[in-house]
Amino acid sequence: MKKLLLASALIMTAGFASADVVRLATEGAYPPFNFIDDKGEVAGFEREFGDEVCKRAALECTWTTNEWDSIIPNLQSGNYDVIIAGMSITDERSKVITFSDNYYPPAASAYLAASADADIKTGTVSAQVGTIQAAYVAESGATLLEFPTPDETVAAVRNGEAAAVFADKDYLRPFADESNGALVFVGEDIAIGGGVGLGMRQSDTELKGKMDTAIKSMKADGSLNALIEKYFGAEGLKF
Amino acid sequence: MFAACADPKAIEGLTWAMCYLTSGKHLDFYGSFATVLLLLAVTAPVAMALGFGGAMAARSQIAPLRWIGKAYTAMVRGVPDIVYFLFFVIALDQGIEYLNHLRVCDDLSQPVFRGLEFHVCAEAKVPPATASPFTFQAYSFGLAVITFAIVFGAFVANVIYGAMQAVPRAQLETAEAYGMSHGQVFRRVLVPQMWTYALPGLTNLWMILIKATPLLFLLSVKDIVYYARELGGTKTQAYEYPHPDWRLYYFLGLLVFYLLMTKLSEIVLTRIANRLSKGQATAAGEAMRKAAI
Numbered sequence: 001m002k003k004l005l006l007a008s009a010l011i012m013t014a015g016f017a018s019a020d021v022v023r024l025a026t027e028g029a030y031p032p033f034n035f036i037d038d039k040g041e042v043a044g045f046e047r048e049f050g051d052e053v054c055k056r057a058a059l060e061c062t063w064t065t066n067e068w069d070s071i072i073p074n075l076q077s078g079n080y081d082v083i084i085a086g087m088s089i090t091d092e093r094s095k096v097i098t099f100s101d102n103y104y105p106p107a108a109s110a111y112l113a114a115s116a117d118a119d120i121k122t123g124t125v126s127a128q129v130g131t132i133q134a135a136y137v138a139e140s141g142a143t144l145l146e147f148p149t150p151d152e153t154v155a156a157v158r159n160g161e162a163a164a165v166f167a168d169k170d171y172l173r174p175f176a177d178e179s180n181g182a183l184v185f186v187g188e189d190i191a192i193g194g195g196v197g198l199g200m201r202q203s204d205t206e207l208k209g210k211m212d213t214a215i216k217s218m219k220a221d222g223s224l225n226a227l228i229e230k231y232f233g234a235e236g237l238k239f
Numbered sequence: 240m241f242a243a244c245a246d247p248k249a250i251e252g253l254t255w256a257m258c259y260l261t262s263g264k265h266l267d268f269y270g271s272f273a274t275v276l277l278l279l280a281v282t283a284p285v286a287m288a289l290g291f292g293g294a295m296a297a298r299s300q301i302a303p304l305r306w307i308g309k310a311y312t313a314m315v316r317g318v319p320d321i322v323y324f325l326f327f328v329i330a331l332d333q334g335i336e337y338l339n340h341l342r343v344c345d346d347l348s349q350p351v352f353r354g355l356e357f358h359v360c361a362e363a364k365v366p367p368a369t370a371s372p373f374t375f376q377a378y379s380f381g382l383a384v385i386t387f388a389i390v391f392g393a394f395v396a397n398v399i400y401g402a403m404q405a406v407p408r409a410q411l412e413t414a415e416a417y418g419m420s421h422g423q424v425f426r427r428v429l430v431p432q433m434w435t436y437a438l439p440g441l442t443n444l445w446m447i448l449i450k451a452t453p454l455l456f457l458l459s460v461k462d463i464v465y466y467a468r469e470l471g472g473t474k475t476q477a478y479e480y481p482h483p484d485w486r487l488y489y490f491l492g493l494l495v496f497y498l499l500m501t502k503l504s505e506i507v508l509t510r511i512a513n514r515l516s517k518g519q520a521t522a523a524g525e526a527m528r529k530a531a532i
Binding site: 022023032035036038039062078178201 | 332372479481484486
């Protein structure tokens with residue numbers, strides 16, 4: 001009887017141990033950071049990075065997708081534990097959630113337009129809602145045109161709704177390269193944001209510690225730089 | 240799926256189209272049509288039951304029951320659907336987790352709402368974090384069905400309430416004169432005659448329900464609109480099947496789907512209307528009687 005009790009207690013603790021699952025949420029629409037590949041699964045830089053971080057932190061991670069504009073509220077209401085969605089570290093966001101160390105350096109944002117003389121100072125500029133780029137455009141004096149998904153911001157330039165789109169240069173570069181000259185970068189690159197970090201609930205200090213340690217080890221052995229090289233090419237910023 | 244699709248960038252023409260249209264994400268897209276149809280199939284009867292109950296409550300002799308019935312229809316009808324959809328997912332989800340929290344968690348000393356964050360212990364999470372992605376999808380789908388049923392049930396209740404009031408008083412009085420009890424009049428005379436008055440309103444609601452299914456998207460269920468937008472967007476070389484902005488074609492497909500659905504419903508509902516009008520003391524019933532002579 002005692003053995004049976006012991007055995008069931010062991011099974012119970014084993015059950016609780018495996019309950020230590022961390023749910024990662026991404027947007028799934030922001031290549032090369034994250035996107036849904038043609039198999040219908042989350043892919044991209046953050047997929048590979050996230051899996052590696054979880055391995056190093058000895059966490060069991062599962063992936064889910066969430067709309068960008070509700071990604072912070074749904075973290076707070078506990079639908080998942082980590083935001084891994086190309087989210088730049090800003091003071092404003094740090095007031096409501098906590099960020100890990102950055103895993104992508106502060107990168108340049110750029111204007112992409114249909115013509116080199118597009119009016120980015122006072123014209124209409126599209127950006128994704130709730131991004132640092134949208135906040136920047138709103139302050140810049142240009143007319144801000146917001147869209148819920150990144151893809152729509154570029155489509156707005158193609159169909160003439162906006163003079164230019166303002167977003168992470170890493171996201172826009174493939175669109176410029178593959179447009180046969182129809183889309184060009186305009187103006188200078190602008191550095192905003194404090195790099196990309198994992199977003200977590202402010203109360204999850206233990207999880208943040210584990211993630212930071214794992215990110216540090218990936219920075220130290222160069223595997224993070226190798227991943228950046230793989231997904232962002234030679235132009236990707238390294239640590 | 241097919242051997243020829245192993246290297247999508249090397250193929251073109253028809254083979255490319257075949258491989259593209261059978262990619263994993265497209266199969267998910269086709270599956271999402273089933274999700275929408277399932278939602279309709281489950282929601283319609285549940286909303287109908289809620290509506291019938293609501294109408295009965297609103298007509299009840301017992302005052303508190305009547306208040307509940309009236310309050311239910313007034314509240315849901317008076318607030319935009321979209322607000323309910325945004326409200327219910329959060330309220331239901333957090334409500335369920337909170338009750339579970341009280342039931343299974345050991346440490347209840349901490350408040351559930353801490354600042355902006357909502358906390359329940361890991362065992363109280365619904366579904367648990369260890370659940371499969373399918374369970375999460377099924378759970379959001381369940382929440383969606385409940386939300387749709389509550390919202391549409393209120394409209395159904397109002398339609399049925401109106402239809403019950405429209406049954407001529409003379410019909411009920413005759414039944415009473417035969418000595419039928421209250422319940423018998425309700426079951427044998429009122430309900431059978433009520434449908435012919437309710438049907439036009441219910442038909443409308445069914446059409447609106449079909450067209451409201453894209454709201455599933457708000458409830459984080461991946462429906463056909465989500466996939467059409469996701470698949471149609473410009474795909475760069477980062478994807479296996481790069482293509483320009485094809486959203487127009489995908490949305491055109493959805494347009495055809497919704498038109499087919501509503502057309503089909505119209506045909507079926509017209510038949511039902513004809514059957515119900517038979518022998519009724521309404522203009523439609525009278526026209527049928529004359530045509531038959």
